[in-house]
Amino acid sequence: MEKPLYTISAQDLCIGYTRKKQEIKVHDGLNFQLLPGQLYCLLGPNGVGKSTLIKTLLGHIPALSGSIYINGKDLKKLSAEQMAKTASVVLTDRVSSGNLHVADLVALGRVPFTNWAGRLAEADLHIIAKAMEATKINYFKDKPLSEISDGQRQKAMIARALAQDGQLIILDEPTAHLDLINRHEIMQLLRTICKTENKSILVITHDLEVAIETADELWLMQCGEPLIQGSPEDLIVSGKIQHLLTSPGLYFDIHHGRVRSTYPDTVTTIHGPAALCQWFLAALYKAGLQHLGSDYEIHLFEEPFKVMVKTPTGGFEGETIRAAVDFLLMAEDERLK
Numbered sequence: 320m321e322k323p324l325y326t327i328s329a330q331d332l333c334i335g336y337t338r339k340k341q342e343i344k345v346h347d348g349l350n351f352q353l354l355p356g357q358l359y360c361l362l363g364p365n366g367v368g369k370s371t372l373i374k375t376l377l378g379h380i381p382a383l384s385g386s387i388y389i390n391g392k393d394l395k396k397l398s399a400e401q402m403a404k405t406a407s408v409v410l411t412d413r414v415s416s417g418n419l420h421v422a423d424l425v426a427l428g429r430v431p432f433t434n435w436a437g438r439l440a441e442a443d444l445h446i447i448a449k450a451m452e453a454t455k456i457n458y459f460k461d462k463p464l465s466e467i468s469d470g471q472r473q474k475a476m477i478a479r480a481l482a483q484d485g486q487l488i489i490l491d492e493p494t495a496h497l498d499l500i501n502r503h504e505i506m507q508l509l510r511t512i513c514k515t516e517n518k519s520i521l522v523i524t525h526d527l528e529v530a531i532e533t534a535d536e537l538w539l540m541q542c543g544e545p546l547i548q549g550s551p552e553d554l555i556v557s558g559k560i561q562h563l564l565t566s567p568g569l570y571f572d573i574h575h576g577r578v579r580s581t582y583p584d585t586v587t588t589i590h591g592p593a594a595l596c597q598w599f600l601a602a603l604y605k606a607g608l609q610h611l612g613s614d615y616e617i618h619l620f621e622e623p624f625k626v627m628v629k630t631p632t633g634g635f636e637g638e639t640i641r642a643a644v645d646f647l648l649m650a651e652d653e654r655l656k
């Protein structure tokens with residue numbers, strides 16, 4: 320069987336910078352491959368080297384050592400033009416737009432392919448139209464960039480990358496500054512593009528929950544540690560996802576797929592359906608009430624929601640968590656007097 324042609328493959332890669340002939344290593348021993356039709360999300364704490372890795376993969380800075388192959392060709396031997404036809408990048412920086420309209424921005428994706436006069440051929444116009452359709456931005460294509468929202472700008476940038484029509488698209492935090500709905504929409508859009516157009520897409524993100532929902536593979540980068548790679552589901556069930564959470568106060572809640580604060584073991588038992596108990600516990604923890612004694616009793620009921628609390632000095636019955644927590648705060652004040 321023929322070996323798959325990787326869009327990118329890197330061996331023993333060392334990334335970093337050179338200052339006054341001195342090497343500043345940011346990360347080394349990196350080995351990875353990107354396949355067509357796969358969405359990869361790269362996660363890691365601030366300063367670990369994610370942007371440095373992207374810059375290296377795009378040939379903007381040289382690798383300190385190791386090798387990078389793009390579509391089977393040594394990156395060092397690719398010209399800037401060949402690279403522009405293979406890889407497109409969407410960075411976080413705002414485009415300084417002047418009077419540019421959305422459709423003009425998307426058309427810029429064709430620059431590597433147009434003739435010296437920059438004239439767009441019929442085929443270019445077709446690709447631009449296809450890119451705008453795939454990203455569903457036609458309804459605002461005639462607007463100036465200064466008059467569109469952050470979410471719309473991000474979609475327009477993705478359309479531009481798509482119009483560039485390379486095998487590889489790299490995006491640096493495409494969901495930063497976006498609301499929850501737009502974060503999901505952008506990542507789902509990338510997933511769709513990746514599958515329908517058979518692109519390799521690499522996304523740097525701090526958005527673990529959306530990455531888990533959309534990525535085929537997560538790459539977890541930690542200082543001085545090998546890159547952890549795998550499907551989100553495998554990394555969760557194997558516990559490797561915890562590598563991302565180096566702070567002692569955080570853990571990954573496997574049941575709910577969320578990062579949570581660690582709750583001390585010595586909390587009061589709460590009786591009731593698990594999902595309700597989870598949220599009551601969250602409210603207790605937020606109020607600093609995680610150390611209630613064993614002589615406190617909390618019962619939760621659903622449909623309709625009701626909470627009953629018994630303390631050594633009294634009781635409470637109500638319909639909101641907030642009222643119950645306020646009662647417990649008063650009871651604790653009394654007890655400590």
Ligand SMILES: Nc1ncnc2c1ncn2[C@@H]1O[C@H](COP(=O)(O)OP(=O)(O)OP(=O)(O)O)[C@@H](O)[C@H]1O
Nearest residue numbers: 336337343345363364365366367368369370371372
């Ligand atoms: N031009 C540069 N010259 C020297 N060191 C640099 C340069 N740019 C970044 N660094 C350093 O390289 C390290 C990695 O930075 P990088 O921007 O790649 O991190 P990052 O993981 O992308 O962080 P963030 O999540 O905050 O964007 C940092 O210690 C940073 O200070």
